[in-house]
Amino acid sequence: MPVPGIHFEEDEEDEHTADDALTPLQLAAWEGDLATVSRLLQQGVDPNETPHGWYGKTSLQAAALRGHVGIVDLLLEAGAEVDAPGGNNGGRAALALAAGAGKSAVIERLLIAGADMNLPPHRYMGRSPLQAAAEFGNVGIVKTLIEGGAELEGPMAQHFGRTPLQAAAENAHVDAVEFFLGHGASVNTPPSRYKGVTALQGAAACGNVDLVHRLVEAGADVNALGSYYQGGAALWLAASAGHAEVVEMLLNAGADQSAVSGNQGKQCTALQVANLKGREDVVELLKVWQKNGVTSIDHAPG
Template identity: 50%
Template sequence: MRNPTVQHFPQRQPFDCGEDEIEGIGNYHLTDNDHDEAETIWDPLQLAASSGNLVEVNALLADGRNPNALPQGWYGKTALQVAALHGHLAVVQVLLASGAQVDAPGGNNGGRTALTLAAGATTVAHQVQSTIIDRLLHEGADVNHPPHPYMGRTPVQAAAEGGNLTILRCLVALGGDIRAPAAKTSGRTALQAAAEQQHIEFVVFLLQQGVVVTEDDMRVSQNKAGVTALQAAASVGNKKLVKTLVDAGANVNAKGSRFNGCSALGAAAGGDFVDIIWMLIDAGADLDQVEGNHGRTAMQVARVRGSMNAVRVLKDAAQRRAYMSSDIDHILTSSNA
């Protein structure tokens, strides 16, 4: 029997300045056959927990099934993790009472603890989500459990990504680290996650709590498929969010990720977001900045993506810059004559 309700992660990541399929990054390009191989048979208790079948969960536990059976497959989850993700409160309570390990690691790819999955859940009623998180915390769940190196999140990062501000505030109040570094591959800090999902209130909250945008950006260029908060905001064309981050001191020319990365200007150009392009140029964006393993400028990103409005605007900006530069040279030459 196969898992009928697999949900790998609560959120998908829209940001990607590259066009090529690179081995080892996400499952964005997996075929149906790849999924067949990836989703191996789950433990019966994990299946029952995933579907919220409390009767079957109780029967399996009474029959001696291990509540801590290891995750199966690339994106496998323990019974507690999958119950927490899907908001099956009664199942969570039974599993905890049966000795389920609250901070057990997840599968090989992007393994997340039960608390992290619950904090980032997007399809669970907020009251149920809060109750599950309270139960996990009561059982000693680590509010600062480090992220899995591949697509991992801390509980705070997951909450910033997920969209429940009450959960984020709660975790921060309990000592959750708002400055925790992102996972090495496809990771997101809390600020980056909030920006990518366009949670403006979350971004404002994190800034008010002391996140420094320039410090938050520092590790992005060293990671695979990383993104600064400003690059994420530019990639989705959110003017209010871009302005908020620029006003907070975001570096418009911060380096992009070494895999599929690009500048904030390149991100806006790829999405054909003309207003964002002008905002970034006015803030000092470098038209010639080259980023990522593709080594592309914003103009090249726009051409690859077929963003012809962006191409036109970037050409116009380059011509204006050249005109201003020649004008300044003329003035300097005249003054030295």
């Protein structure tokens, strides 16, 4: 019976097959079975067995993701490649996986072993270690990587890519957002082409009022275009998710109600998407502003 692969995104779960099955060593590393890992390595099993399928992971990646420090040590001593790529879609190297899972002890081991803090992310859903740490929201890990030389504005994946600031904002990690802004992160980096968001779009989509306010205050463009595929402007995303307070805040900041967003060929306004999703509070709010030509909340009808 093949063992399913290790997946960390919905897209992967939808598409994986038995071809992604783990080898015995990869499975033991994933499960934290130190005795089996040790036995297999002593028998001469290659610590760098090729990951299977589109989303496979090396034994080191599997152990790093789960935080199995002892197994990480064994694999590194046996010659595991610290920056090896994952399956056919590239995946994420061991350091990015550990950073994205908040595994500080593993991160320490991998850095000592020479893991590249600025390894470019694979174009398909890849993450640099810093981008992954920002997504997880552990400011301590973020600081460790920055102090070690991680690039704040490094390249991001074409598909579902995120800068550190975008990743932190989308996941409502307020402290991480403040850290990145304080270190000069660009607040208006455009979204990745597929399933991307600006920092403000990410905050608007998750409905975090404080982050939306902070990013607007920092100069975020409220009318920045969304990504080409499954993207949307901040107002459109907030309206689609039913975040009325965020919608009101964006309108007050000058968001364009007439702008259209969404997939090519299926674009619509914020009001139209709110209607489509049944967001009644947002629909009423947008209609009031549209009817009265409101440009500031201070002048909205009582």
